[in-house]
Amino acid sequence: MNTPIIILMRPQMGENIGMSARAMYNCGLDKLRIVEPREKWPNQQAIAAAKGAEKVVHNARIFSSLKNAIADCTTIFATSARIREKNIPILSPAQAALEISAKHRNSCNSQKNANCAILFGPENNGLDNDSIVSADRIIHAELNPDCSSLNLAQAVFLLAWEWRKVARSSPQDSQSPQDAQSPQDSQSPQDSQSPLDAAMQTQKTQVENNQAKSNQAKSNQMLATKAETLALLARLECELDTHGFFRSKQQKPEIRRNLHALTMRAQPTKQEIRTLQGIVSVLAKR
Helix, strand or coil: CCCCCCEEEECCHHHHHHHHHHHHHHCCCEEEEEEEECCCCCCCCHHHHHHCCCCCCCCCHEEEHHHHHHHCCEEEEEEEECCCEEEEECECHHHHHHHHHHHHHHHHHHHHCCCCCECCCCCCCCCHHHHHHCCCCEEEECCCCCCCCCHHHHEEEEEEEEHHHHHHHCCCCCCCCHHCCCHHHCCCHHHHHHHHHHHHHHHHHHHHHHHHHHHHHHHCCEECCCHHHHHHHHHHHHHHCCCCCCCCCCCCHHHHHHHHHHHHHHHHHHHHHHHHHHHHHHHHHH
16 A cells, blocks of 8 residues: 655654654554654664654664655645745645545556655754745644644644545555454445544545546656656756846745745646756757
8 A cells, every 4th residue: 555655854852753653653654754863863762752663763764855855756745833925735634635545546546656745844843945845735734823833743643644544434545454344334324424524525525536637637647756856946946047047146045945836836747847858958058
């Protein structure tokens, strides 16, 4: 079963990594990537805090940059406690779980690539703007405005649990036989569904229909990986620099972030990236 990758960006404490790993494994997730951990790795505090999920910590992949950590991913979901003005689609945790599940299921059905990752920021202040614009979607939970921050493991569990609920409701995504419904439970929707279940099913159907339309439009194409998209952006930025597009050093960081947000939001295919690379090549020769 294809499951989302969890990426921790610059986590500060080994204990938080371990508790996040435990939260992941509680919900059946085991793909952990860590970018620039503050404390030495391997970390005994992380292993001790994992409590039954030690293998998730032992198998965690360590990266020196976010660029390398997301290189083979096709869709990035960045978590944020506050709304960012980056024109990146904002989803609730439940909506994000539905979209991830739909992408993985459609990928399996069409034999196309889908490698989704959920990105979490440092414990002290979350993801910075440069990290946010690497994402295709932002996940924002509507919590108590007087106390809206979660600790790292809580945030990981919230997203992992939402994903598990969706996975358990889809037979092809079920992780184990005990997750599937027994014959006695297979009653008519009117008999077995609560109002909350019915509302979740309606939301799930809407997300899957939207995803199906998107997939149909790109049915003969594979999504570009983040490595391919970032390579295009790096080349474009270099050419813009060479031709004097950035008229001041103060403008450059914000324009760069806007270009990243624009391109990531579009979720280009491999063919679209090749086309854009060709356009840059032609313009660069003029």
